Amino acid sequence: MSSNVSPRYDLVVIGSGPGGQKAAIAAAKLGKSVAIVERQNMLGGVCLNTGTIPSKTLREAVLYLTGMNQRELYGASYRVKANITPEDLFARTAQVIGREVEVVRSQLLRNRVEIFPGTASFVDEHTVQIVDDHRGELTTLRGDYFVIASGTRPAHLPGVDYDGERILDSDEILSLRSIPASMVVVGAGVIGIEYASMFAALGTRVTVVEKRDSMLDFCDPEVIEALRFHLRDLAVTFRFGEEVTGIEIGQSGTVTTLASGKRIPAETVVYSAGRQGQTEELALEKVGLAADDRGRIQVDKHFQTSVAHIYAVGDVIGFPALAATSMDQGRLAAYHAFGESASGMTALQPIGIYSIPEVSYVGATETELTKASVPYEVGVSRYRELARGQIAGDSYGMLKLLVHTESRKLLGAHIFGSQATELVHIGQAVMGCEGTVDYLVEAVFNYPTFSEAYKVAALDVMNKIRSLEQYQS
Numbered sequence: 001m002s003s004n005v006s007p008r009y010d011l012v013v014i015g016s017g018p019g020g021q022k023a024a025i026a027a028a029k030l031g032k033s034v035a036i037v038e039r040q041n042m043l044g045g046v047c048l049n050t051g052t053i054p055s056k057t058l059r060e061a062v063l064y065l066t067g068m069n070q071r072e073l074y075g076a077s078y079r080v081k082a083n084i085t086p087e088d089l090f091a092r093t094a095q096v097i098g099r100e101v102e103v104v105r106s107q108l109l110r111n112r113v114e115i116f117p118g119t120a121s122f123v124d125e126h127t128v129q130i131v132d133d134h135r136g137e138l139t140t141l142r143g144d145y146f147v148i149a150s151g152t153r154p155a156h157l158p159g160v161d162y163d164g165e166r167i168l169d170s171d172e173i174l175s176l177r178s179i180p181a182s183m184v185v186v187g188a189g190v191i192g193i194e195y196a197s198m199f200a201a202l203g204t205r206v207t208v209v210e211k212r213d214s215m216l217d218f219c220d221p222e223v224i225e226a227l228r229f230h231l232r233d234l235a236v237t238f239r240f241g242e243e244v245t246g247i248e249i250g251q252s253g254t255v256t257t258l259a260s261g262k263r264i265p266a267e268t269v270v271y272s273a274g275r276q277g278q279t280e281e282l283a284l285e286k287v288g289l290a291a292d293d294r295g296r297i298q299v300d301k302h303f304q305t306s307v308a309h310i311y312a313v314g315d316v317i318g319f320p321a322l323a324a325t326s327m328d329q330g331r332l333a334a335y336h337a338f339g340e341s342a343s344g345m346t347a348l349q350p351i352g353i354y355s356i357p358e359v360s361y362v363g364a365t366e367t368e369l370t371k372a373s374v375p376y377e378v379g380v381s382r383y384r385e386l387a388r389g390q391i392a393g394d395s396y397g398m399l400k401l402l403v404h405t406e407s408r409k410l411l412g413a414h415i416f417g418s419q420a421t422e423l424v425h426i427g428q429a430v431m432g433c434e435g436t437v438d439y440l441v442e443a444v445f446n447y448p449t450f451s452e453a454y455k456v457a458a459l460d461v462m463n464k465i466r467s468l469e470q471y472q473s
């Protein structure tokens, strides 16, 4: 293996996912010299190669090819393609990944960020060593500041025989060789439910097994009930409060045994049992840092580790572990390192779940407001009452606003159905500007749109608040 020593950089970033990319670009924009280290074929990180982008592209391909969203209009048997193959689905994914990788590479190069391929590990507090097995090179990089954005990988449960074919983790779904007729999804978290709904839409009989008694508890319960209803309608079976005790692999499939004694036959089992921080290879002990048992690194509100010039951002620091938040953490870490002022991470962050149908919300839930004794009123708009809902063939979607009964400030927006992850930003903007529901009542929206749901829900809230005032007087 040949070895090189490169010049000292103002910032060395480990990992090129959303957190690392944005840290590198923010520092470069401040005129700093920046190096970013990434493993072969992983430019863009988990986000681009195995996580967000492939799963969201897969979802688009599923929606298009199954004709799912058009069935209310053209009938239950409507399909764009009768026999959908993994090639049909993954061709689109590969194309999008390829293009996005080029976008990331070009952004980094345009900003004069140097890309070092290989795996980085610390040698001392200001030095990392990069092993590039492909080229047989060992490079030593020195830096004043470091940002660790090494992300996560699927957590593998001990005793589970992941073979990449019958028993898969969520990354391995992207290399499925056929669309299974039946599937068990273990874990009803966001990733598990997103994939469960995609395969259910493809016609796979899906059983979701979850230890807890419910799923996606952080969302509005009414919205999640609507999602569960919809998924059941797509032949998804839920087994809540159940634990997997064993899986037998046979010639043509698997049998999953639950602690309750139930046995579930399925062609494939997908484990979506959380994620593990990728910290083992970093040699954190060389700089006096350590990760917890889930591989996560602890940071303060500036994303600084206990070693002041080493920052950590993105999934490797844990919750909320989203591409959207990781990007901003990266930018803020770079700003903090180089003394650029910033107002910090905004508290108002939207959540998007790309299930079929999709779910999104911003702000408080009814449960949180009730717990905090905040008086609120609810306004609901159903897509079936919107002209756009009829045109698009979405009769099940809904938007729900939570409004403070006294100040009339918007406290939360919860959406289920078409465009939910886009629409949520209207609520976010109103809330971010401390707006009241009056704005939504008075605003004129394009017609016919899903955005109109805000006005309808706002009028609904206002009517309720008005009747409260009438009955009081």
Ligand SMILES: Cc1cc2nc3c(=O)[nH]c(=O)nc-3n(C[C@H](O)[C@H](O)[C@H](O)COP(=O)(O)OP(=O)(O)OC[C@H]3O[C@@H](n4cnc5c(N)ncnc54)[C@H](O)[C@@H]3O)c2cc1C
Residues within 6 Å of the ligand: 014, 015, 016, 017, 018, 019, 020, 037, 038, 039, 042, 043, 044, 045, 046, 047, 048, 050, 051, 052, 053, 055, 056, 118, 119, 120, 121, 149, 150, 151, 152, 170, 191, 278, 281, 282, 313, 314, 315, 316, 321, 322, 323, 324, 325, 326, 352, 354
């Ligand atoms: C299936 C799935 C769907 C998702 N969907 C969404 C979604 O819809 N919306 C959303 O906001 N988020 C979503 N996420 C989460 C999102 O992908 C992550 O939050 C995001 O990718 C985290 O970014 P990151 O900067 O921490 O780095 P990551 O994207 O995790 O990338 C880290 C990179 O660091 C590299 N690395 C690790 N160690 C080293 C080392 N020692 N040397 C060199 N390089 C190293 C890795 O190779 C990897 O490329 C999804 C995740 C998954 C798995």
